Amino acid sequence: MFTVSIENGESKSFDQPLMAFDALRELVPDQVAKTFAVEIDGQPADLRKMISTDAVLRPLTFADDYGRHAFHHTSSHIMAEAVLSLWPDAKFAIGPAIDQGFYYDIDLEHKLTEEDLAKIEAQMKKLIKKRERIERFVLPRDEARDLMAKRDEIYKVELIDELPADEEISFYKQGEFTDLCAGPHLMNAAPVKAVKLLSVSGAYWRGSEKNKMLQRIYGVSFPTREELDSHLKALEEARARDHNKLGRQLGYFTTTDYIGQGLPIMLPKGTKVLQILERFVEDEEERRGYMLTKTPLMAKSDLYKISGHWDHYRDGMFVIGDADKAEEEEVFALRPMTCPFQFQAYLQKTRSYRDLPLRYNETSTLFRNEASGEMHGLIRLRQFTISEAHLIVRPDQIEAEFLGALDLAIFMLDALGLLEDVSYRFSTWDPERRDKYIGEAEEWERVQALMQGILDKSGIEYETESGDAAFYGPKLDIQIRNVFGKEDTIITVQIDFQLASRFGMTYTDKDGERRHPYIIHRTSVGCYERTLALLIEKYAGAMPLWLAPTQVRVMPISEKHVDAAYDVKNRLQAAGLRVEVDARDEKIGKKIKEGQLEKIPYFIILGEKEIADGVYAVRSRTEGDIGQMQPEPFIERLLDEVKRRVK
RNA sequence: GCCGAAGUGGCUCAGGGGUAGAGCAAUUCACUCGUAAUGAAUAGGUCGUGGGUUCAAUUCCCACCUUCGGCUCCA
Structure with missing residues (x-):
């Protein structure tokens, strides 16, 4: 006899072991249709999990990560079943649930096209309608292997062979389709009411370019049509914010076939924003004790x-x-990095422990020969400029300097309005891949433990990713998602315990001994081009006033008011604002329309009345016509907005 | 680098084996205008580049370049 209860709800006693799903059917019958997984005493589990002792359950729905995970995972299996029924020679690799949906990697002779996706979707609908029960079963290793080998599922066989010896080998079966799978899954596919297959692309088996390239189908699925529609609409809106489209449209940058991939031409507007950012960063760094260098390219x-x-x-x-x-x-x-160049600055004379920490910063243009398929807008380039710095520190200074670098990074992200969009990743080495790194194993472990201690102290929430370290040391990477949800590093802070000795960098310590300093490699906004891209996407091109390339556009009503418009421009410019005049012989409505589309923050409309009274008719891009203002209060308002860096 | 899609005036796009079309932008003229597009006219393209097939290629085939979605890699 044992008791199963719902968190904050019903409870019931049972005398026979039963599936979590059956317990839920007894306890919350009206909720089971929307329950896709379950939490048992705080542990997420498949609905088929057997319960035989006292337990507290919490039903997990599409709103819960794990519930959604099960939902997407089942969607992925249904897609695989549909593909198999259309192309029986298909072999399946892996098909996981991901943040936004699911994918499946498939080895298939037939080259899948966009039209095929519609066919697969239609087949999926048919399969879902059958409401076939999804059965889970477990096999001993050799039988599991035989089952997959018999079906010629070579990838699954490989996966089984590599499962740890103590791992339970489970399968899920629906209809004719049986898949090696750890779960979780829905009890049947019926709740998958809305599916959209988004794209098909190539993906290497096990992510290695040495292996065969498989076909990957990406899809999304939802419990209702409405949710799918709003997701697709959100994707559509994201596309409209894509910096690679918007940035070109708004005249921030362009590219040309003659120059080459990953080498954008920054146009005046884009360059202006980069200049504002660079000045902002350099000034703030100077305030924090950095010294600017300029080293060869x-x-x-x-x-x-x-x-x-x-x-x-x-x-x-x-x-x-x-x-x-x-x-x-x-x-x-x-140069692909600035480190060795700035080290030469350090080496220029003998250093005392009293000289440290030394903080060298540089607005640093770098060149990296990225693979040709890698480049993307302003996010991945072959030439880019970063806010780079190297802090040369004594061991007793590492913690304070690391935290100082982190504080600066957070200050910058906050100023740019990007702080809420980032996550932190502690990138450690992979001890299995010694060839990728320099230095001794125990040093790595020691420095990583040191860094972890600092991170824990810093209070940030971070995840640890093994294998992503730099070749000379572990990193804290600050990750940001672009408008399509794709993650990139924006800022990095790294501890380097290798290069100082390689370059013979030393300082004379209190006791007269020569010692090697540690080096902290760090960026403060990271790569400027990438930051610009993220800002364009964040603000949909409507840059905050302090970053806007043009802050005010003066629009004379007719030709008669053009001279007065230039007077206004001169006055605002003298006050330190970025201003231009739309002197074209066009109607005011057209000038406004175009100015709004260009996302200019403020407009001054200038006609008879304003000139006679010495006032500005002000229009803001967000609030529309805000009426007449005296010049001084207007200038004050804008300068204040700039000073406070209003987002 | 690999898988797939695409490249037509400055931009967005239509077309399609028989000498190329729209809207916006540009230029000129008229209008002198009050808060999201005034009208008319003119000009602009060796249809990404180079080969091939064909009587004929922008259209079909091949290679390369560039762009996009992924994989791998990374700021």
């Missing part, structure tokens, strides 16, 4: 050999000349 291979870039990063570098001849003759390479 290229160097002989000798430098990179010391730093380790030649051995660990050469594929990512643009080498000028024949890299293979670097032993006999001078070979140059464009």
Whole structure:
């Protein structure tokens, strides 16, 4: 005899073990249709989980991560079943639920097209209508292997072979389709009322470019048609904010076939925003004790050999000349990072422990030879400029300086309005891939433990990602999602315990001993181009006043008012505002329409009345016509808005 | 680099084996205008580049370049 209860609700006693699902049917019959998984004593579980002792249950719905996960996972299986029924030679690799939906990687002779997606969707609908029960069963390893081998599911066999010995090997079966799968799943697919397959693309088996490329189908699914429609609408709206479209439309940047991939031409508007950002960053860093350097954009291979870039990063570098001849003759390479250059500044004289910490910053243009399929708008480039710095510190200063760098990063994100969109990732090394890193294992472990201690102290919530460290040390990466939900690093703070000794960087300690300093590599807004892209998407092109390339546009009503318009421009410009005049021979309605589309924050409409009274008719891009204002209060208002960096 | 899609005037897009079309933008003229598009006229394209097939290619085929969605990689 045991008692099963619902969190804050009914309870009931049972004397036979039963599935969580059956217990829920007894306890909350009206909710089971919307229950996709369950939490048992706080542990998320499949609805088929057997209960045989006292337990507290919480039904999980589409609103819960785990419930949604089960829902998407089942959607993925239904898609696989549909593909198998249409193309019986299909072999299945992995098909997980993801944040926004699900995908399945499939090995299939037939090349899937957009039209095929509609066909698969239609087939899925048919399969869902059957309301077939999804059965879970467990097999011993050899039987599991046989079952998949018999069906020629070579990828599943490989997966089984690599499962840990103590792992339970479970399958889920619906209709003719049986899949190796850890679950969770719905009891049947009926709740999957709305499905949309979004795209088909290539994906390497196990994510390695050495393996075969499979076809990946991405899809989304929802319990109701309405939710799907609003999701698709949101996607549509996201597309309209895409910096790569909007940024070009608004004249921030462009590209040309003649220059090459990943090499954008920043137009005056984009350049203005970059300049504002750079000045803002440099000024703030100066306030925080940084010293600006300006170092060369290229160097002989000798430098990179010391730093380790030649051995660990050469594929990512643009080498000028024949890299293979670097032993006999001078070979140059464009810099992919600034570190070794700023180290040369440090090495220029003998340093005392009293000199540390030294904080070198640089608005630093870098070159990285990204693979040709990698470039994307202003997010991934071959030439870009970052707010880079290297803090040369004593061991006793690491914590304070690391936290200082983090504080600066958070200050910048907050100023730009991006703070709420980021997450933190502690990127550690992968001890299995020693060749990717320099240095000794125990040093890595020691420094990582040190960094983890600092992170825990900092109060930020972070996730740990193994294998993402730099070749010289662990990193804190501040991640941000773009308008399509794709994650990129915006800021990074790294602890380097390797390069100082490689470069012979030392300081004389109190006791007269020469010691190697630690180096903190960090950015404060990260890459400027990427930051611009994220700002365009965040604000849908309508930059906050302090960042707007043009802050005010003066619009004379007719030709007669043009001279007065230029007088207004001069006055505002003298006050420090960025102003332009729309002197075209057009109607005011047209000037306003175009100004609004260009997302200019303020307009001054200037006609007879305003000129006679010496006032401005002010229009804001958000509030519309806000009436007449005296020049002084108007200027005050804008300068205050700039000063406070109103978002 | 790999898988897939695409490239037609400055921009957005239509067309399609027989010498290319719209809207916006540009230029000129008229209007001198009051809070999201005034009207008319003119000009502008070796249909991404290079090969091939064909009597004929912007259209079909191949290669390359560029862009987009993914994979791998990363700021």
